Amino acid sequence: MNYGDFELEDFLEDSYFQKWVDEPTTEANRFWQEFLQNHPEKSEVIATAKEILFSMAAEMESNFPDDQQIGHIWGRIQNGVAIPEKKMKPLWPRLSGIAAAAAVIILTVGWLLRPEHKKIDITYNKLTTSSEIPLVERKNNTAKAINITLPDSSHIVLEPNSAISYPGNFNEKEQREVYLSGQAFFEVKRNTKRPFFVYANELVTKVLGTSFTIKAFENSQQMEVAVKTGKVSVFTRSQNMELYDQSQETILTPNHRVLYSRKAESMKKYLIDAPEIITCAAITPAIVNFEDAPVSDIFKNLEESYGIDIVYDKDILKNCLLTASFSQESLYDKIELICKGVEAEFAIVNAQIVISGKGCE
Amino acid sequence: MVSNSTTNDDKLLWQAFLLGDEVAFTTLYQRHVRVLFSYGKKLLSDEDAVEDLIQELFIDLWQTRSRLSQVESPRFYLFRSLRRRIHKSLSPANTTTQNWECITEETLPVTLPQEFYIIEEEDVQHQKDSLNYWLKNLPIRQYEVLMLRYYQDFSYAEISEILSINEQSVRNLIQRGVSKLRQLSLHNILLVLLFNFFS
Numbered sequence: 001m002n003y004g005d006f007e008l009e010d011f012l013e014d015s016y017f018q019k020w021v022d023e024p025t026t027e028a029n030r031f032w033q034e035f036l037q038n039h040p041e042k043s044e045v046i047a048t049a050k051e052i053l054f055s056m057a058a059e060m061e062s063n064f065p066d067d068q069q070i071g072h073i074w075g076r077i078q079n080g081v082a083i084p085e086k087k088m089k090p091l092w093p094r095l096s097g098i099a100a101a102a103a104v105i106i107l108t109v110g111w112l113l114r115p116e117h118k119k120i121d122i123t124y125n126k127l128t129t130s131s132e133i134p135l136v137e138r139k140n141n142t143a144k145a146i147n148i149t150l151p152d153s154s155h156i157v158l159e160p161n162s163a164i165s166y167p168g169n170f171n172e173k174e175q176r177e178v179y180l181s182g183q184a185f186f187e188v189k190r191n192t193k194r195p196f197f198v199y200a201n202e203l204v205t206k207v208l209g210t211s212f213t214i215k216a217f218e219n220s221q222q223m224e225v226a227v228k229t230g231k232v233s234v235f236t237r238s239q240n241m242e243l244y245d246q247s248q249e250t251i252l253t254p255n256h257r258v259l260y261s262r263k264a265e266s267m268k269k270y271l272i273d274a275p276e277i278i279t280c281a282a283i284t285p286a287i288v289n290f291e292d293a294p295v296s297d298i299f300k301n302l303e304e305s306y307g308i309d310i311v312y313d314k315d316i317l318k319n320c321l322l323t324a325s326f327s328q329e330s331l332y333d334k335i336e337l338i339c340k341g342v343e344a345e346f347a348i349v350n351a352q353i354v355i356s357g358k359g360c361e
Numbered sequence: 362m363v364s365n366s367t368t369n370d371d372k373l374l375w376q377a378f379l380l381g382d383e384v385a386f387t388t389l390y391q392r393h394v395r396v397l398f399s400y401g402k403k404l405l406s407d408e409d410a411v412e413d414l415i416q417e418l419f420i421d422l423w424q425t426r427s428r429l430s431q432v433e434s435p436r437f438y439l440f441r442s443l444r445r446r447i448h449k450s451l452s453p454a455n456t457t458t459q460n461w462e463c464i465t466e467e468t469l470p471v472t473l474p475q476e477f478y479i480i481e482e483e484d485v486q487h488q489k490d491s492l493n494y495w496l497k498n499l500p501i502r503q504y505e506v507l508m509l510r511y512y513q514d515f516s517y518a519e520i521s522e523i524l525s526i527n528e529q530s531v532r533n534l535i536q537r538g539v540s541k542l543r544q545l546s547l548h549n550i551l552l553v554l555l556f557n558f559f560s
Contacts, residue, residue, distance in 0.1 A: 009539050012511050052542055056512045063399035070394055073412050077390070080420035171391070 004039050011049035021053045023153070023189060024211065024229060033277065040288065061192050067174065123218050124181035127199050128165045133172050135165040135179070152176060152189050154196065159183040161217070170194065181218055187211040188230075199237070203260055207232045212252070226257035226272050234258050234267065254278045254307045255331075256351055269351045275306050275331040288326050295320040295342055299355070306331055312355035317342065320360040375435040379426050390419055393439050396513065400440070403508075404447050404501065414446045437515065441523045448525070503538035506531055 003014075011017050020028040036043050065073070128135055140146050140158045148156040152170050162182025170176045176191070180200040188196045188207050198205040200216035203223050210230020216223040225234050235249040250258050250267050255275035260267045287301050295317050299310045308331075320342040326334055335346050335353060344357025371392070377385035394415065401411035418439070422429070432438045499507070509515045509523065521528040 008543055009535075012539065015514075018511070018514075048543065052507075053511060056508055060396065060399045060508065060512055063402045064395045065398045069398075069412070070391070073394065073398075073416055074387075074390060076412075076416045077419045077423075080416065081423040 139163040155187040157185040309352040316359040506534040
């Protein structure tokens with residue numbers, strides 16, 4: 001099989017390609033990134049194939065029935081086949097009475113014991129014990145990262161000294177919710193009907209389907225979320241743990257990370273240390289060779305292929321032309337090369353790359 | 362997209378269901394109801410009718426289970442059954458409206474929406490969404506085969522059975538669908554280029 005000869009139909013049919021679009025793994029990302037570097041002429045057809053598969057899934061999923069409808073149809077089927085109801089229905093109705101009583105008790109106790117000072121660290125233990133559905137816990141006490149697959153086939157790499165809790169079945173709630181202590185990398189299975197939430201101490205990370213890393217150790221003063229693909233939104237939990245404060249929401253896109261300081265209770269956005277080309281930047285493939293190109297074109301292509309902002313004075317740099325060819329350099333090396341070529345300098349300020357120079361004659 | 366292990370689990374569930382296992386039956390329903398419903402809704406656009414058909418399908422399954430045999434792919438079996446029921450519900454005996462099956466794809470309008478031509482500055486997202494828009498407005502038959510082939514991973518042979526048409530027609534439909542989508546994506550890229558040129 002030679003992907004170099006593939007046309008649109010062939011990509012659409014190819015199960016390895018389909019799987020990559022559906023659940024991009026690090027390994028597959030690397031494979032396709034390398035393929036695109038060797039076959040830049042295929043980037044357009046790959047982007048199209050990807051978009052078709054994505055749109056198709058989105059279109060199907062947009063017509064999925066909600067849980068209420070699914071239950072409703074099931075109720076009618078039950079009546080039709082006369083399967084005794086008590087056998088089919090889970091125990092919830094009976095349990096919910098108990099749950100309500102338990103909630104009242106916990107709330108009251110919580111109220112009475114509430115300390116006077118406002119600052120409370122919200123920790124993993126508090127979060128997991130307050131979950132209303134039973135959770136499965138995995139702890140990593142080894143020295144190596146371990147792989148975990150969730151019931152929705154999302155994938156997690158759990159780092160040492162970390163723990164994660166999740167329900168044995170995601171169908172019981174409208175949201176997929178997991179709890180993290182420590183550090184983990186997530187590859188979340190796309191499901192627009194059931195958003196995926198990671199609760200890590202005070203941080204709440206909401207995703208639709210993407211891959212990212214969270215670092216939130218209980219004893220550390222700083223927490224971090226970094227995005228590899230897709231888009232996530234990060235916000236903090238308010239003190240009462242129930243409601244979260246979405247006004248402080250930070251949207252994260254690939255190659256960006258957010259640091260949360262527990263002391264200052266504030267979030268700040270940065271670039272990650274080694275930004276990578278985003279493979280799913282559909283329309284603009286990374287260009288490798290530039291010949292006498294306006295430097296603004298090169299910046300534009302870098303901006304798009306890495307999904308980051310480059311800030312510079314267009315007027316000053318408008319006469320700067322550059323011939324450059326990139327191979328495996330890191331983003332910062334590329335920027336440095338360009339800067340050398342046009343006698344400019346760069347700095348990273350507020351998650352942006354800022355270029356300053358005198359311009360070219 | 363469907364993995365092999367899912368198909369294997371399905372086969373075991375089907376086996377258990379044939380023996381009267383209610384939990385297996387429930388699980389089969391839970392697993393497939395979403396795609397079946399979504400598929401039905403695309404073809405019928407009347408949610409209540411789709412609910413009715415799915416309900417009847419599963420009730421019949423349970424009641425005739427002693428006469429059913431082991432199948433290679435329960436998912437395929439369910440799609441084919443639902444598709445036949447939809448076809449039946451649309452046949453002249455059941456409806457006074459024009460038979461949907463007779464509408465050729467040429468008679469269905471496939472025009473670009475007006476807003477497609479308006480290029481606004483913040484509208485890059487819209488351009489990205491337009492493929493999705495087109496997918497929705499692809500002739501239904503083309504959409505259907507593309508979905509069955511690329512989203513549900515059915516083989517040409519399976520699709521030909523689900524739709525009760527021959528395999529060559531399935532191939533033709535897919536080919537036409539893909540080339541329409543390709544045209545669209547070219548159009549899209551041109552738009553983006555144009556947009557960049559003027560900005």
